[in-house]
Amino acid sequence: MLTDLHVHLRPDDLEASADRHFTVENVEGYTEVASERGIDVLGVSEHVHRFREALDIWRHPFWIDNAVDDLGAYCDFVRAETDLRLGIEADFVPGREDRIANLLEGGDWDFVLGSVHFLGDAAVDMGGEWDVWRTGADPDKVWARYFETLGEAARSGLFDVLSHPDLVKVWGPERPRPARDPRFHYELAMDGIGESDVAIEVSTAGLRKAAREIYPSPDFLIMCLEARRPVALSSDAHTPNDLGYRYEEAVELLDTLGVREIVDLERRERRLVPLGWES
Numbered sequence: 605m606l607t608d609l610h611v612h613l614r615p616d617d618l619e620a621s622a623d624r625h626f627t628v629e630n631v632e633g634y635t636e637v638a639s640e641r642g643i644d645v646l647g648v649s650e651h652v653h654r655f656r657e658a659l660d661i662w663r664h665p666f667w668i669d670n671a672v673d674d675l676g677a678y679c680d681f682v683r684a685e686t687d688l689r690l691g692i693e694a695d696f697v698p699g700r701e702d703r704i705a706n707l708l709e710g711g712d713w714d715f716v717l718g719s720v721h722f723l724g725d726a727a728v729d730m731g732g733e734w735d736v737w738r739t740g741a742d743p744d745k746v747w748a749r750y751f752e753t754l755g756e757a758a759r760s761g762l763f764d765v766l767s768h769p770d771l772v773k774v775w776g777p778e779r780p781r782p783a784r785d786p787r788f789h790y791e792l793a794m795d796g797i798g799e800s801d802v803a804i805e806v807s808t809a810g811l812r813k814a815a816r817e818i819y820p821s822p823d824f825l826i827m828c829l830e831a832r833r834p835v836a837l838s839s840d841a842h843t844p845n846d847l848g849y850r851y852e853e854a855v856e857l858l859d860t861l862g863v864r865e866i867v868d869l870e871r872r873e874r875r876l877v878p879l880g881w882e883s
């Protein structure tokens with residue numbers, strides 16, 4: 605089987621409104637492409653910061669600008685009018701664990717993705733005024749803080765899956781790289797990951813970005829597998845055409861590393877399904 609459990613029903617820009625994208629017609633566009641590409645399980649995971657309720661967690665100016673939709677309406681739409689798995693991509697905001705838990709308690713999720721997009725107020729994957737690299741930060745410090753935060757996210761127990769686990773590399777050669785061996789930084793996340801029950805997302809989205817690599821890197825993925833963490837396979841699609849993007853490469857990587865099963869999630873219960881295209 606193949607899953608895609610990290611899917612957005614719209615691009616990230618504010619013009620992509622809920623009205624126009626949380627529709628049966630839009631979802632049909634996704635399910636048609638998924639079936640053409642042999643993807644058996646599709647789960648949607650809208651960004652938490654698009655919903656007004658997110659401001660109970662954090663009032664970052666970027667969130668304030670983006671938090672316009674109603675979380676309950678999104679959940680109702682997915683449950684009542686589609687047969688998609690219902691998920692959400694929730695940021696891990698250190699110190700706000702109780703508030704995150706409160707928001708998550710309000711929904712009957714199939715799965716919750718945990719993402720680290722911000723270090724303090726600075727964004728790891730956004731250019732412009734919030735770009736973490738804008739201030740000339742030391743790359744080793746940025747990477748260390750990113751992976752420490754990722755480990756905390758795992759340890760929080762709030763999430764079923766850690767999304768794009770080495771997102772800090774998203775810019776590839778367009779931003780400074782750490783001088784240290786990246787494995788030093790990965791190690792900073794491993795206590796938290798090893799003590800958690802979280803699944804590790806293998807995401808082909810990095811292949812669409814300047815990083816030109818799957819998330820996570822093989823070295824980091826090997827550490828997670830040694831910590832006996834299961835794998836969730838996703839594309840982080842923001843359009844139907846992104847679904848299952850370059851899955852051949854992800855499946856080959858997982859096969860090389862001896863991974864034969866991936867995660868499916870329903871009502872936050874995890875099961876393992878055999879990995880691969882149905883023959």
Ligand SMILES: [Zn+2]
Nearest residue numbers: 693719767768
């Ligand atoms: Zn993300």
Ligand SMILES: [Zn+2]
Nearest residue numbers: 610612693840
């Ligand atoms: Zn995403």
